[in-house]
Amino acid sequence: MFSCIGYAAESPKDALAPFTFERRDPGVDDIEIKIQYCGVCHSDLHTVRDEWGGTMYPCVPGHEIIGTVTRVGSAVTSFKAGDTAGVGCMVDSCRECESCRKGLEQYCKPGFVGTYNGPDKHIEGGATYGGYSSHVVVDKHFVLHIPKNLDLAGVAPLLCAGITTYSPLKHWKVGPGQKVGIVGLGGLGHMGVKIAHAMGAKVTLFTTSPGKSDDARKLGADEVVISKDAAAMAAQGETFDFILDTVAADHDINAYLGLLKPDCTLVQVGAPEKPLAVNVFSVIWRRRNFAGSLIGGIAETQEMLDFCAKHNITADIEMIKMDEIETAYTRMLKSDVKYRFVIDMASLA
Structure with a gap:
């Protein structure tokens, strides 16, 4: 295990605030990523305020993650330290149901594991923590290659x-x-x-x-x-x-x-x-x-990124610092953003 810092909500009424927690060290199939940018999705706000029900606290949101690979497991050949990588809305699925076998992990019959507020099989009774944090560790199957010709901050919202x-x-x-x-x-x-x-x-x-x-x-x-x-x-x-x-x-x-x-x-x-x-x-x-329709499978998400690279498409964003997240949520509720907030995670330090 290693120590991470992030921003979390401790209850539906609490503002997001600094939070220290531990992540697992990479297993044989895992990739560790130091997060550079994390997009802000309306789902983040719904979840931290428990508007959909079922939020597990403390909650570290964020599922539009771009960063640099820092460590990989022994069975990982698709990424190496120093590569740029992305993580979207999912970090696991059953891999066995008909949908998963078709590459439609988003429709996993038992349910996919969300990047945050999902059941963390590595910690008994624990929940997954998302991208409003310094690092993330994810199974290689759910990590995406980021095209080199696109602005990284603008790519983050593409993952949702x-x-x-x-x-x-x-x-x-x-x-x-x-x-x-x-x-x-x-x-x-x-x-x-x-x-x-x-x-x-x-x-x-x-x-x-x-x-x-x-x-x-x-x-x-x-x-x-x-x-x-x-x-x-x-x-x-x-x-x-x-x-x-x-x-x-x-x-x-x-x-x-x-x-x-x-x-x-x-x-x-x-x-x-x-x-x-x-x-x-x-x-x-x-x-x-x-x-x-609900997001897309991992293969289709990679296809989308490659399509956007071909057509030079990124999201129109406003960059914010981590401690500006509550202001961003307030503005988001008023539709006062063109058209997606992205957190510069260097500001977390």
Whole structure:
């Protein structure tokens, strides 16, 4: 075991604060990483405040991790000390169920082990601690190669926001000649616009904020529709091949389902607190599909990173120091970030 420093919440009401803990030394299949950057995901805030239930305290969040390999186990050949490596939302899975055998670890039947707030099989009764820390030790299967041509801080959010949007766009075969809608321009939405544009689709952004129109076009949107404008929405009726909804607040999903062509799909990746109310006639009338998607498997995440390297895609970020995390959470709740916070972990010292 070796000592690490990080930031943790001790209860749902406590602010994140300095925290010292121990990590395991690398086993034969493990990789130890000194963390350089960690993205800030809305899931971090939900978890530390126990808004989804089941948080184990103390909680060290963070699952968008970029760093430098410091030690590797004897069976590790894919990385060596000094390499740049990444860790996303998962650090383990059963490896045996049908989903895992297909490379879909995110749909592991018993459940994947989260990078934080998951059951740590190496410590009886312990929980995994995430990337708001100096180091992390992870099984080699769940460690990713980071392309050399991309800004490392901007890569960090790709390990959650990037793969969350890439996976459904790839699965539903988005490409040239298709009209694709992205709902919402936040951490997820801005990545959806960039990736769909790079895939060759004609991209329309839907937003409630007219002030985001210029940003959307700079990111790759061909068109911007203000969703509060009923006439503008009606003009888009039954013209979309695919829609990716990234909004995590309550909204009228039927307004977007009605924009799909027959037999086409809307995929929900934003997770509103309350269930969305789907009018069955929104899907029955044109044989439309309403689906969901969760991150991606390890192989697909590596594929996403390589795709982003080819198209020079990173997240638009604001860098913060570790002790600014509570301010960042407050701003995130107000959607006051363009478009993802990333912690410079050198500030942890």
